[in-house]
Amino acid sequence: MDIFGIPTQALFGQLLIGLINGSFYALLSLGLAVIFGLLNIINFTHGAQYMLGAFVAYLLLNKLGIGYWWALLLAPVIVGATGVVIERLMLSKLYKLDHLYGLLLTFGLALIIQGVFRNEYGSAGQPYAMPEQLSGGRNLGFMFLPNYRAWVIVASLVICLGTWYVIEKTKLGAYLRAATENPQLVQAFGINVPRMITLTYGFGVGLAGLAGVMAAPIYQVSPQMGADLIIVVFAVVVIGGMGSIMGSIVTGFGLGLIEGLTKVFYPEASNTVIFIIMAIVLLIRPAGLFGTQK
Amino acid sequence: MTRAAGSLRHQQIAFLIMAGFFIVAPLVIYPVFLMKVMCFALFACAFNLLIGYVGLLSFGHAMFFGMAGYATAHSAKVWGFTPELAILFGTASACVLGVLVGLLAIRRLGIYFAMITLALAQMVFFFCLQAPFTGGEDGIQAVPRGKLFGIFDLSDAKAMYPFVLAIFLGGFLLIYRIVHSPFGQVLKAIRENESRAVSLGYDVDRYKLLAFVLSATLAGLAGGTKSLVFQLASLTDVHWSMSGEVVLMSLVGGLGTIFGPVVGAAVIITMQNYLAQLGAWVTVVQGIVFVVCVLAFRRGIIGEIAHAIKKPL
Numbered sequence: 039m040d041i042f043g044i045p046t047q048a049l050f051g052q053l054l055i056g057l058i059n060g061s062f063y064a065l066l067s068l069g070l071a072v073i074f075g076l077l078n079i080i081n082f083t084h085g086a087q088y089m090l091g092a093f094v095a096y097l098l099l100n101k102l103g104i105g106y107w108w109a110l111l112l113a114p115v116i117v118g119a120t121g122v123v124i125e126r127l128m129l130s131k132l133y134k135l136d137h138l139y140g141l142l143l144t145f146g147l148a149l150i151i152q153g154v155f156r157n158e159y160g161s162a163g164q165p166y167a168m169p170e171q172l173s174g175g176r177n178l179g180f181m182f183l184p185n186y187r188a189w190v191i192v193a194s195l196v197i198c199l200g201t202w203y204v205i206e207k208t209k210l211g212a213y214l215r216a217a218t219e220n221p222q223l224v225q226a227f228g229i230n231v232p233r234m235i236t237l238t239y240g241f242g243v244g245l246a247g248l249a250g251v252m253a254a255p256i257y258q259v260s261p262q263m264g265a266d267l268i269i270v271v272f273a274v275v276v277i278g279g280m281g282s283i284m285g286s287i288v289t290g291f292g293l294g295l296i297e298g299l300t301k302v303f304y305p306e307a308s309n310t311v312i313f314i315i316m317a318i319v320l321l322i323r324p325a326g327l328f329g330t331q332k
Numbered sequence: 333m334t335r336a337a338g339s340l341r342h343q344q345i346a347f348l349i350m351a352g353f354f355i356v357a358p359l360v361i362y363p364v365f366l367m368k369v370m371c372f373a374l375f376a377c378a379f380n381l382l383i384g385y386v387g388l389l390s391f392g393h394a395m396f397f398g399m400a401g402y403a404t405a406h407s408a409k410v411w412g413f414t415p416e417l418a419i420l421f422g423t424a425s426a427c428v429l430g431v432l433v434g435l436l437a438i439r440r441l442g443i444y445f446a447m448i449t450l451a452l453a454q455m456v457f458f459f460c461l462q463a464p465f466t467g468g469e470d471g472i473q474a475v476p477r478g479k480l481f482g483i484f485d486l487s488d489a490k491a492m493y494p495f496v497l498a499i500f501l502g503g504f505l506l507i508y509r510i511v512h513s514p515f516g517q518v519l520k521a522i523r524e525n526e527s528r529a530v531s532l533g534y535d536v537d538r539y540k541l542l543a544f545v546l547s548a549t550l551a552g553l554a555g556g557t558k559s560l561v562f563q564l565a566s567l568t569d570v571h572w573s574m575s576g577e578v579v580l581m582s583l584v585g586g587l588g589t590i591f592g593p594v595v596g597a598a599v600i601i602t603m604q605n606y607l608a609q610l611g612a613w614v615t616v617v618q619g620i621v622f623v624v625c626v627l628a629f630r631r632g633i634i635g636e637i638a639h640a641i642k643k644p645l
Contacts, residue, residue, distance in 0.1 A: 080443045131627060137443055138389045139626050142583065145576060146622025153615035266454070269572065273451040276444060306462060313455035317436050320448065324439040 044302055050181035056298020057291065058187055058256065061194035062088075064290025065249040066271045067278065068198055071286045072205070073242035075218045076235050079129065079140030085268030086151040087243050091117050091250025092259045093155060096166050106169035109251050117247025118240040125239040130232070148265075155261035163258025190252050197248070198287040205283050214238065273316045279329015289327060340512075342643045346591055347508070354497055363489045364561065365605065369598050370500040371558035376581040376593030377507050378550035383579075384588030385511055386543045387523035388438075391446045391575050392453025393551050395433070398570030399456060400426040400552030405472040405565035406465050415478045415486055415495070419556040426552020427545060429456070434544035438537055450572060457570045471566030475559060492561065499557050503550055508590060510546060519543055551578075573615075580618060583625050586632025591645050595633050 066084060073081045081087075094116050095109035104112065124147065132139045168186050175184035205211040217224045217231050225231045250264075257263055278289030293312050300311040307314070319327060357366055375397055382388045404422030407413040413421060437448045460466045467473070477486040486492045510516050522529045522536055530536050559565040568574065577600065585596025600618075607614045625632070631639055638645040 080447065128623070128627060135630075138383075138446065139630070141389070141391075141443055141446055142579065143623060143626040145579075146619045146626065149576070149615050149619030149622065151619075153612050153619060156612040156615070269450055269454045272447040273454075276440070276447055276451065309458040309462075310455045313451050313458075316448070316451055320436045320439050 046180050047182075049302055052298045052302045053295060054181070054183070054187060054298070055301070056295045057191050058294070059297060060291040060294020061191050062249050062253060062267070062290075063271055063274050063294050064198050064287045065194050065245055065252075066267070067274045067286040067290050068201060068283065069242040069245035069249075070271065070275055071278075071280045071283060072201070072245075073239055074280050076214065076238045077125075077129065077133075077140070078137050079132075079144065080137075080272075081239075081242065082141055082144035082268070083124070083147045083151065084144075084243070084246050084271070085264030085266075086148040087117055087121065087246040087264070088250040088253070088267065089155065089259075089261060089264040090120070090151060091247030092166070092254040092263060093159075093250075093261075094247065095251040095254050096164055096259045099166065106251075106255070110248070113251045114244040114248040117250070118244030121243030122236055122240040124243075125236045129239065130236075148268075152261050152265060159261055161260065161262060163260035163263070166254040166259050168255040186255060190256065193252065194249070197245070198290075201245070202283045202287065270312055273312050275326075277312075277316050277319045277326060279326020281326070281329040285326075285328025342641075343508075343590060343645060346645055347504075350591065350594060351501060354500070358493055363493045365601070367489075367493060367496045367561045368558070369601050370496055371554050371561060372578070372581065372601055373594040373597040374500050374503045374557070375551050375554035376578050376585070376597045377504060377590075378547045378554060379578045380582045380587065380589075380593045381507055381510065381550070382543060382547040383582065385516060385519045385523060386540060388540065388544070389443075389446045389579070390437075390449040390544075390547070391572070391579065392433070392449035392451075392456075393547075393578050394570050394572065394574035395453040395456040396426040396429060396548040396551040397555035397558075397574060397578070398460065398565070398567075399429055400555035401559035401565040401569050402460065402466050402472065404556035405475040405559045408478055408560065409472060409475045410465075413478070414482050415480055415560055418478070419499070419553065419560065422556030422559070423549055423552045426555065427549040430545040430548025430552075431541075434541045434548065438540045438544060450575065453570070453572060453575055457567070457572070460567060460570050466565070466567075469567065471564055472559075473564055475563040475565065477560050477563065486560075496557055496561060499553065503553055504594070507550065511590065515539070515542075577618070580622055580625075582632075584621065584632055586635030586638070589632065589634040589638060589645055592632050592634035599633070 066088060070081055070084055073079065091113045094113040095106070098104040098109045098112060099106075128143060128147075129140060132143060172186040172189050175182055177183075205214055213224065213229055213234065217229070217234055221231050253263070274289055274293055275286065277293065278285045280286070293315065296315070297308060297311055301308040354366065354370065375393070379390065379393045382390055400422035403425035404418045407421045408415065408418035433449065433452050436452065437445055440448055461468060477492060479485050480495060484491060486495060518529065518534055518539055521532075522534070522539060526536055555569060558569070581596035581600045582593045583596065584599055585594065586592030603617065604614060607617060610617075629636075634645050
């Protein structure tokens with residue numbers, strides 16, 4: 039069976055890869071958006087922290103024998119904790135300055151983290167075995183769906199929507215949104231805004247770590263795995279605009295799908311299609327699809 | 333007026349010291365190393381024109397540097413251009429790319445501007461990786477330096493050095509002139525308070541675009557020259573880490589100072605030279621320098637000196 043001269047197996051296969059990539063774009067851009075909302079910085083370390091999540095999972099398994107499911111819980115907590123330390127020791131010193139300094143600082147941190155791991159593990163990737171429960175797959179008739187990939191898509195959807203729910207629909211989220219609008223006023227109401235900022239950074243970074251664990255069995259665990267990815271995620275963020283949480287989720291999955299389709303119909307452009315879309319969006323809607331120009 | 337004249341005088345003295353250093357230095361320091369420093373110094377000065385005087389942080393300046401390198405190398409090797417024409421062609425390519433990127437990037441401010449330039453630079457990187465004329469992973473190797481104006485053979489470092497020195501000093505003086513011109517004053521006004529500049533009747537976007545294109549063009553001049561010095565144009569020069577390096581050079585020397593980027597480039601290149609055998613630790617050291625500069629040393633080397641003597645440098 040063919041669609042536009044492309045065998046359906048290949049078409050759906052690439053769409054699946056697109057959805058997987060989209061899951062990671064969504065998780066990472068969600069974290070960036072949450073951090074940006076409250077801290078007003080762009081977290082350049084995000085890619086390194088995603089890599090860190092994968093490495094924590096790898097080390098837990100190989101040094102301590104702790105498997106995937108515990109890693110899924112522990113790695114985000116560990117990565118988030120390092121984020122809390124970074125925020126307390128460094129980022130908190132920069133809030134009164136131009137936001138660009140936050141970008142420069144986190145860029146420097148990314149270089150340090152990636153450099154240290156490259157020294158330790160080289161540039162080659164380390165394999166990370168898939169959890170047994172999710173190995174294998176099922177035949178859907180029109181394509182073969184590996185269980186692990188289905189799990190990644192479902193899990194990241196649940197996490198993204200859960201985050202959206204907490205921020206948009208709960209009291210805690212209301213505090214967060216209020217602090218984004220006017221931190222002084224929220225502080226005056228007796229809410230500890232600095233601690234909220236610290237925990238928000240920890241949470242955003244933890245999301246990156248979680249994405250790293252989920253990515254470990256699909257891509258190899260390598261020190262550079264986050265370096266190029268983060269630039270694509272930046273483009274995703276520019277396209278979506280950082281104004282809305284739902285916006286970054288939708289843009290993340292959507293662009294992953296478009297990238298997958300490009301691989302089928304015009305593979306040469308698959309690396310650049312997201313950047314091209316970014317250029318077009320900037321021409322038509324400079325604030326981004328879901329953003330509001332400040 | 334007298335104060336302004338006094339500070340200009342300081343800068344003139346500093347310029348003479350710098351020019352004197354680069355004229356005498358090849359007697360004691362390896363000339364190719366010095367030429368590398370000059371290329372990166374010009375690159376950093378061009379970058380600094382944007383961040384220091386317009387307040388726009390470009391995280392993609394490697395695309396102009398590297399693209400001009402490819403254009404220069406290609407025109408010199410394949411089309412047999414003389415070196416001055418090859419560099420001119422490379423610089424012009426960076427200028428055209430600067431217009432295209434600038435038109436998109438100045439539509440957003442602050443960190444968005446940084447992310448957009450980074451993303452577009454990544455696109456240029458992938459283009460260079462796939463385009464046939466760049467030689468992919470190998471780059472363009474064994475680029476002939478050729479004969480200047482068809483007469484002076486540049487293949488010897490002794491002949492190449494004055495050529496590079498002239499380009500560096502020319503580019504530097506041009507930036508100096510731009511910064512001190514009425515145009516430069518408007519740029520500073522935009523940096524300090526954009527809405528006020530708009531209310532004074534300045535077409536802010538046009539000024540920003542022009543500044544962006546000038547910065548891109550001069551970065552291209554540096555990149556084109558570098559490709560002839562090393563007779564090589566490669567993917568390293570268009571990679572995002574190169575964009576990060578030029579940010580680091582300007583930061584170390586002092587953002588928004590005239591001489592800072594030159595000093596910063598010299599420091600970083602020297603550091604890379606000494607640490608080269610350490611492999612990936614160079615990245616770690618650079619990252620640490622970044623963090624320390626941002627947390628504790630935001631004025632940079634020249635910025636601190638200028639602060640101490642209370643004169644802009």
